[in-house]
Amino acid sequence: MSRTTERDPVIVVGSGIAGSLLALEAAAHGPVVLVTEGALGEGSTQRAQGGMAAAIDEHDTIADHVADTLAAGAGLCDEAAVRLICEDGPRQVAALLARGVDFDRADGRLRLAREGAHSAARVVHAGGDATGAHIVAALSAALRADPRIDLAEGERALEVLVRDGRAVGLRTLGRDGRGHSRSARAVVLATGGMGHLYSRTTNPPGATADGPALAGRAGAALADLELVQFHPTALAVGESPLALVSEAVRGEGGVLRDAAGRRFMPDEHPMAELGPRDVVARAIARHAAALGADVTIDLRHLDPGEVHARFPTVAALCAAHGLDLARDLIPVTPAAHYGVGGALTDMAGRTTLPGLYAVGECAATGAHGANRLASNGLLEAAVLATAAARALGESDAKWPMTSLPNVSPVAPPEPAGDGGAVRRAVQETMWRGVGVERDATGLAEASRALEALPEGTDPATDNLLMIGRLTAAAAAARTESRGAHFRADFPDPDPAQARRIAWVGGLPVALPPAPARRDRALALEAA
Numbered sequence: 001m002s003r004t005t006e007r008d009p010v011i012v013v014g015s016g017i018a019g020s021l022l023a024l025e026a027a028a029h030g031p032v033v034l035v036t037e038g039a040l041g042e043g044s045t046q047r048a049q050g051g052m053a054a055a056i057d058e059h060d061t062i063a064d065h066v067a068d069t070l071a072a073g074a075g076l077c078d079e080a081a082v083r084l085i086c087e088d089g090p091r092q093v094a095a096l097l098a099r100g101v102d103f104d105r106a107d108g109r110l111r112l113a114r115e116g117a118h119s120a121a122r123v124v125h126a127g128g129d130a131t132g133a134h135i136v137a138a139l140s141a142a143l144r145a146d147p148r149i150d151l152a153e154g155e156r157a158l159e160v161l162v163r164d165g166r167a168v169g170l171r172t173l174g175r176d177g178r179g180h181s182r183s184a185r186a187v188v189l190a191t192g193g194m195g196h197l198y199s200r201t202t203n204p205p206g207a208t209a210d211g212p213a214l215a216g217r218a219g220a221a222l223a224d225l226e227l228v229q230f231h232p233t234a235l236a237v238g239e240s241p242l243a244l245v246s247e248a249v250r251g252e253g254g255v256l257r258d259a260a261g262r263r264f265m266p267d268e269h270p271m272a273e274l275g276p277r278d279v280v281a282r283a284i285a286r287h288a289a290a291l292g293a294d295v296t297i298d299l300r301h302l303d304p305g306e307v308h309a310r311f312p313t314v315a316a317l318c319a320a321h322g323l324d325l326a327r328d329l330i331p332v333t334p335a336a337h338y339g340v341g342g343a344l345t346d347m348a349g350r351t352t353l354p355g356l357y358a359v360g361e362c363a364a365t366g367a368h369g370a371n372r373l374a375s376n377g378l379l380e381a382a383v384l385a386t387a388a389a390r391a392l393g394e395s396d397a398k399w400p401m402t403s404l405p406n407v408s409p410v411a412p413p414e415p416a417g418d419g420g421a422v423r424r425a426v427q428e429t430m431w432r433g434v435g436v437e438r439d440a441t442g443l444a445e446a447s448r449a450l451e452a453l454p455e456g457t458d459p460a461t462d463n464l465l466m467i468g469r470l471t472a473a474a475a476a477a478r479t480e481s482r483g484a485h486f487r488a489d490f491p492d493p494d495p496a497q498a499r500r501i502a503w504v505g506g507l508p509v510a511l512p513p514a515p516a517r518r519d520r521a522l523a524l525e526a527a
């Protein structure tokens with residue numbers, strides 16, 4: 001690929017909140033091509049229910065939002081990144097309103113929900129529990145109406161093209177089986193999550209860790225891969241993506257029972273079913289494994305009419321599988337929900353490879369620390385997309401220099417066909433050995449099993465295999481329990497390990513504690 005020019009487009013990969021917002025904002029500075037695998041707007045954003053956090057209530061403060069985010073992050077947050085997302089929250093809500101997102105209102109004011117681990121009501125939502133669908137509808141309409149943005153729908157990104165240590169283009173595969181290579185002034189990965197590393201996930205089918213895999217092969221650093229959030233209660237019927245049975249169902253009195261009918265949460269946590277998400281997820285996984293059958297939620301002691309009126313969405317999801325939310329025991333399971341890790345970036349989305357950006361869930365900024373605070377996912381994606389769009393309009397001179405060695409790009413394996421069996425093996429192995437609860441023996445077994453699986457089936461499976469292997473290695477490297485990462489053999493946090501782990505060319509690199517980092521610079525040191 002020849003040297004790029006200022007007239008070359010910015011190529012954005014993905015059309016969730018991060019990619020869509022970035023494309024819309026970057027179009028002010030020059031041509032944009034948006035490549036997206038399925039239909040426009042497909043992705044996790046579309047499925048987001050709760051909403052987006054922002055300190056806009058008169059009784060709330062930015063400082064409180066920062067404090068709650070830091071507390072959830074369990075010592076791994078980059079405080080500057082946390083401040084930035086919390087300070088920018090109110091402006092992002094206003095910007096989305098201006099783009100036509102009809103957040104719910106009461107008496108002319110935005111309605112704010114209060115969610116677990118937030119000390120104030122600060123979550124804006126739309127259409128009740130259809131927040132993501134409303135955001136996607138508004139942004140997709142704006143994308144289609146913008147003549148400066150070239151939409152390449154049904155195209156899958158396969159490889160970031162690198163020349164002389166810089167990202168200069170993207171290779172893709174169209175739905176019609178035709179390959180394309182485009183030059184780019186910059187490439188922005190906004191490919192979402194990695195939930196399909198696991199056999200049980202709430203993520204849409206496209207969440208196959210493509211962004212981190214493409215960035216890693218291009219030579220960029222990855223980070224925080226061991227930090228996978230599991231939602232405690234997904235509906236344990238049917239294929240992934242599994243539907244969410246929201247926390248509110250437990251909040252209204254739903255109790256968890258093991259396969260023998262015993263209510264177990266009062267023995268696990270003083271708050272029983274309303275304990276922290278990770279505690280509930282681990283207890284459910286343990287009790288399901290012990291009896292070899294899924295745990296259930298029981299609402300049979302409540303008034304059926306009220307249950308159906310309060311939870312119409314969950315009731316409809318259950319009904320689709322022949323279950324009555326009010327009268328049946330509803331099988332639930334933890335499920336991979338949010339990947340904290342991804343391509344290591346600063347707060348303008350710059351990866352460690354010049355010309356390559358990552359925004360949204362596929363980026364690892366340090367804003368979530370070891371555990372994401374509920375509803376900070378959409379917020380971080382919006383803040384990062386806006387900041388990256390601004391950075392794209394600036395000169396390359398601002399690219400942060402790192403002390404990391406340059407890593408040569410590696411081409412992805414040649415696809416040889418259907419990777420269905422390999423993919424299922426990756427997902428089962430990850431679920432068993434690198435899941436809700438980990439230990440050295442299980443992690444070593446998982447690593448061996450993943451190493452033995454063949455590469456070169458289909459591109460998504462190759463990406464899952466690559467990131468699965470690194471995730472298993474990252475989980476083995478963190479010999480402590482912190483945030484979303486729980487080691488049964490090291491159940492406590494170790495203050496000496498309060499550092500993020502990055503991966504460069506497949507090798508671990510410890511990042512210095514966040515406060516030591518200079519403004520914006522990705523100053524890294526070899527472990």
Ligand SMILES: Cc1cc2nc3c(=O)[nH]c(=O)nc-3n(C[C@H](O)[C@H](O)[C@H](O)COP(=O)(O)OP(=O)(O)OC[C@H]3O[C@@H](n4cnc5c(N)ncnc54)[C@H](O)[C@@H]3O)c2cc1C
Pocket residue numbers: 013014015016017018019035036037038041042043044045046047048049050051052053131132155156157158190191192193202203204206207210211244337338359360361362374375376377378379381
């Ligand atoms: C069920 C569910 C509920 C959630 N609820 C909330 C909530 O209430 N609040 C909150 O803050 N967060 C929530 N989250 C998390 C949040 O929705 C996501 O983190 C966020 O939407 C991610 O946005 P994104 O733009 O990074 O990725 P996505 O919205 O997932 O978009 C990724 C895009 O990349 C495309 N893509 C992927 N790979 C390729 C490729 N190789 N080539 C081309 N295109 C590709 C996909 O097709 C998609 O368009 C929820 C997540 C789930 C799954």
